[in-house]
Amino acid sequence: xxxxxxxxxxxxxxxxxxxxxxxxxxxxxxxxxxxxxxxxxxxxxxxxxxxxxxxxxxxxxxxxxxxxxxxxxxxxxxxxxxxxxxxxxxxxxxxxxxxxxxxxxxxxxxxxxxxxxxxxxxxxxxxxxxxxxxxxxxxxxxxxxxxxxxxxxxxxxxxxxxxxxxxxxxxxxxxxxxxxxxxxxxxxxxxxxxxxxxxxxxxxxxxxxxxxxxxxxxxxxxxxxxxxxxxxxxxxxxxxxxxxxxxxxxxxxxxxxxxxxxxxxxxxxxxxxxxxxxxxxxxxxxxxxxxxxxxxxxxxxxxxxxxxxxxxxxxxxxxxxxxxxxxxxxxxxxxxxxxxxxxxxxxxxxxxxxxxxxxxxxxxxxxxxxxxxxxxxxxxxxxxxxxxxxxxxxxxxxxxxxxxxxxxxxxxxxxxxxxxxxxxxxxxxxxxxxxxxxxxxxxxxxxxxxxxxxxxxxxxxxxxxxxxxxxxxxxxxxxxxxxxxxxxxxxxxxxxxxxxxxxxxxxxxxxxxxxxxxxxxxxxxxxxxxxxxxxxxxxx
Numbered sequence: 001x002x003x004x005x006x007x008x009x010x011x012x013x014x015x016x017x018x019x020x021x022x023x024x025x026x027x028x029x030x031x032x033x034x035x036x037x038x039x040x041x042x043x044x045x046x047x048x049x050x051x052x053x054x055x056x057x058x059x060x061x062x063x064x065x066x067x068x069x070x071x072x073x074x075x076x077x078x079x080x081x082x083x084x085x086x087x088x089x090x091x092x093x094x095x096x097x098x099x100x101x102x103x104x105x106x107x108x109x110x111x112x113x114x115x116x117x118x119x120x121x122x123x124x125x126x127x128x129x130x131x132x133x134x135x136x137x138x139x140x141x142x143x144x145x146x147x148x149x150x151x152x153x154x155x156x157x158x159x160x161x162x163x164x165x166x167x168x169x170x171x172x173x174x175x176x177x178x179x180x181x182x183x184x185x186x187x188x189x190x191x192x193x194x195x196x197x198x199x200x201x202x203x204x205x206x207x208x209x210x211x212x213x214x215x216x217x218x219x220x221x222x223x224x225x226x227x228x229x230x231x232x233x234x235x236x237x238x239x240x241x242x243x244x245x246x247x248x249x250x251x252x253x254x255x256x257x258x259x260x261x262x263x264x265x266x267x268x269x270x271x272x273x274x275x276x277x278x279x280x281x282x283x284x285x286x287x288x289x290x291x292x293x294x295x296x297x298x299x300x301x302x303x304x305x306x307x308x309x310x311x312x313x314x315x316x317x318x319x320x321x322x323x324x325x326x327x328x329x330x331x332x333x334x335x336x337x338x339x340x341x342x343x344x345x346x347x348x349x350x351x352x353x354x355x356x357x358x359x360x361x362x363x364x365x366x367x368x369x370x371x372x373x374x375x376x377x378x379x380x381x382x383x384x385x386x387x388x389x390x391x392x393x394x395x396x397x398x399x400x401x402x403x404x405x406x407x408x409x410x411x412x413x414x415x416x417x418x419x420x421x422x423x424x425x426x427x428x429x430x431x432x433x434x435x436x437x438x439x440x441x442x443x444x445x446x447x448x449x450x451x452x453x454x455x456x457x458x459x460x461x462x463x464x465x466x467x468x469x470x471x472x473x474x475x476x477x478x479x480x481x482x483x484x485x486x487x488x489x490x491x492x493x494x495x496x497x498x499x500x501x502x503x504x505x506x507x508x509x510x511x512x513x514x515x516x517x518x519x520x521x522x523x524x525x526x527x528x529x530x531x532x533x534x535x536x537x538x539x540x
Contacts, residue, residue: 003033003107006098008091016082017048020501029081031095034109036071038081048079053109054431055100056385060093062086069093072385074430076282077501105377105444110435110454117463123436123456127366129161139193142166148173152443155183157337157373159442163188167223172216179206179214181250184336186220189344189368190322192351197322198224199329201344201372203336204235204242207251218257224328230260231328232321234314236339238267250334261330266314268339269307274394277304282384285498304402305491311339312403313486315346323351323481337373338396344368346403351481357416358470362458365425369397375440380430397429405494407484414478419496421470426497428457473518 015029017038027040036055038048050073059070067089069081083089102108133145148170149158154177164173164187177183181203190199205217225231233253235242242252242265253263269277284298299305321329329347333339345368354360370376378392386393401422408415408422429437435454439445460466484490493499 003099006095007031007033008095009088012083012085012088012092014084018080018082019048020077020079029083029092031092031099033099034112036096051109051431051433052096052100053102054427055096056383057387058093058096058100060089062089067093069096071096074380074383074385075427076285076384076498078286105438105448108438109433110438110450113433113455115455115460117460123458123460123462124451126456126458127363129159129163129367129371132363132367133161133163136163136188136191140191140196143188143191146170146173152446155185156443157182157184157441158187159371165220165223168216168220172220175216176214176220179212179217180204181206181335184373185217186224186330189331190348190352192322195322195326196226197326197328199318199322199331199344199347200224201336201340202330202332204245204250204332204334205253206249207246207254208249209246211251211254213254213257221253221258221261221330224330225260226328229327230262231330232318233258233261233263234318234329234331234343235263235265236268236314236331236333236343237265239265241267245334264317266317268310268314268333268342270333270338270396271394272389272391274307274396274399277302277307278395278398279384280304281498285502299493305488305493307399308402308406309486309488309491311342311399312346312406312484312491315343315350315403316483316486318343318347319350319481319483322347337375338379338394341368341372341374342396342400342403345400349404349407350483353414353477353479356414356478356482358421358462358467361417361421362461370436371442373441376429376437377440377444380437383430398426401426402494402497405497406491407482408472409492410484410490411478411482412472413474413476414482415472416475416477417470418472419494423497423500424461424470432457434460 010031012029014026015038016024016026018024025038025040027038030037034052036048036050036052040047054073054075055071056074057072061068065085067083067086069083069089069092071079071081073079081092083092129145136143142165143163144166145161146164147161149155149162150160152158152160154174168176173185176185184203186200186202188198189201192198205214206212221231235252237245245251253261255263280298280302281304284295284302287295287298318329318331321327331340331343345364348364348368349355352360355364374397375392376397379394379396381390382388382393405419405422408419428434434457435450436457438450438454439448445451461470
């Protein structure tokens with residue numbers, strides 16, 4: 001396929017662009033294979049450089065001899081293009097629709113992006129399972145690094161190297177993989193240094209209606225538990241949904257077969273329910289009626305904060321089991337690629353101060369989302385404006401980021417990164433010039449040579465000039481666990497994300513710049529010595 005075949009009109013003059021918080025600008029609109037560009041005649045100072053993949057939906061309307069195209073972006077921004085000539089408007093609209101909805105991953109911009117900056121290939125090997133295992137080995141020798149999934153032979157959505165308990169060999173793992181949905185056998189997510197307990201994740205067991213057993217699976221989970229210790233299996237489906245899954249060949253762990261493991265059903269919504277919630281929330285945020293009652297009603301009807309509360313509550317439960325009750329936890333839903341990853345990630349952020357640093361959070365995203373097989377390509381295919389309604393779309397990752405923001409709001413000094421860091425991750429998960437969030441799992445990235453032919457977002461974000469803008473000036477390392485409040489009064493709408501195109505960030509940015517200046521000045525100021533502090537003060 002040639003991109004030129006999809007471009008009906010490559011250039012249009014006298015196009016008027018309107019965007020939030022910026023004055024309208026008139027200039028020449030150019031359509032390339034991956035971008036929408038607009039340059040003004042006023043010294044080219046005003047420009048639009050929009051990645052076509054970031055366009056979620058467009059709408060057309062005509063006024064006299066002109067046409068107006070409304071562009072709704074995946075980052076929730078809405079802008080308008082007034083184009084002279086109805087035919088030109090129609091051609092531009094068709095070009096945008098075709099180029100913004102390319103299905104082939106190889107045709108997407110990350111495979112064509114070639115920045116001038118050197119050393120941008122470094123990010124792909126920053127956070128490997130081998131590195132994770134090396135750190136784990138400093139605290140326990142009960143686990144091992146297995147390559148049973150070499151060449152993705154056992155599980156298509158797992159990486160080639162996984163951390164498993166040393167009591168189970170690779171032959172048993174292959175049997176267990178056949179007993180778990182999509183081959184996702186239990187693997188280690190987190191080892192708690194203080195208690196020695198662990199958080200594991202997997203998919204559902206395939207017990208079926210007849211109660212099929214797998215002794216290797218039972219023995220594996222039994223080996224994980226310390227002597228005289230119990231464990232919890234947190235199933236993110238309702239009891240009813242779990243029983244219904246048995247009819248389709250799925251199921252759950254039997255109390256009589258998995259001794260000392262107690263099963264807890266904590267239902268988390270998924271799929272289309274979450275997508276509809278996001279759509280309703282964004283619609284509420286774009287409501288210009290100025291009616292407080294209407295706003296509160298629409299916000300409540302979206303149920304977005306209810307979903308955030310549910311996920312955060314269950315993550316706290318998992319963290320409490322490990323930290324306060326001293327028991328290990330296995331978390332799963334049907335496939336273990338959505339709500340399971342939300343919980344394992346958030347529990348680690350609650351418990352582990354390293355995960356609240358920039359490097360630690362990046363490592364968390366790699367091992368608990370990318371390497372763990374969250375299907376970003378399916379879940380983030382569209383945002384809140386798309387007219388298409390694929391069943392696989394769901395803002396699972398966005399809800400996770402929202403939960404992180406809730407914790408940052410409640411513990412503003414305990415995170416090294418700020419909300420801008422989270423917003424950038426949201427934007428790139430949905431549309432990016434980097435290859436990090438491409439595909440649905442590591443096997444797909446390997447097949448498409450993503451790591452060889454695209455650039456990792458961590459390479460860019462970790463450059464000193466970039467990294468500086470993600471730093472929280474109030475950060476002081478807190479080695480304790482943080483326990484977020486999940487009371488309705490404690491949870492807030494993430495205004496910095498959902499309202500950023502509806503209100504000007506000017507004054508807030510000025511305030512943060514002043515905070516940065518104050519904190520930097522205080523750190524440069526020499527601290528008094530102990531002798532100076534103890535010296536007697538003269539009376540005047």
